[in-house]
Amino acid sequence: MSEETIFSKIIRQEIPTPLLYQDDLVTAFRDIAPRVESHILIVPNKVIPTINDVTEQDELTLGRMVTVAKRLAKDEGIDENGYRLIINCNEHGGQEVYHIHMHLLGGQPLGSMLSV
Numbered sequence: 001m002s003e004e005t006i007f008s009k010i011i012r013q014e015i016p017t018p019l020l021y022q023d024d025l026v027t028a029f030r031d032i033a034p035r036v037e038s039h040i041l042i043v044p045n046k047v048i049p050t051i052n053d054v055t056e057q058d059e060l061t062l063g064r065m066v067t068v069a070k071r072l073a074k075d076e077g078i079d080e081n082g083y084r085l086i087i088n089c090n091e092h093g094g095q096e097v098y099h100i101h102m103h104l105l106g107g108q109p110l111g112s113m114l115s116v
Helices: 006-011 056-076
Strands: 019-022 026-030 038-044 083-086 102-106
Touching: 006 026, 006 038, 019 056, 026 056, 038 056, 056 083, 056 102
Parallel strands: none
Antiparallel strands: 019 026, 026 038, 038 102, 083 102
């Protein structure tokens, strides 16, 4: 079994956090340190440490993450002007919590994709 993460505790509401969406596969909530006006995290309910750990059995979950992002972008009113979806992987990719999560970012112009 994979290690517990802070996201696991949020999913189970052991850390009370307003949830924007939750079903049997994924949970979504606002980032506690937003980088832009609208910054939402979409997390699989099952701990998958990195994208490198994804298996074929996780395809439905990853697809659900994208469809939930689309729904939340519409709910946030950022779907028409545009938004960005980011999944970081490992240290060089900027991953901070080793429980994969998709960042839904929008509400303002986001500029270039990379600033290295």
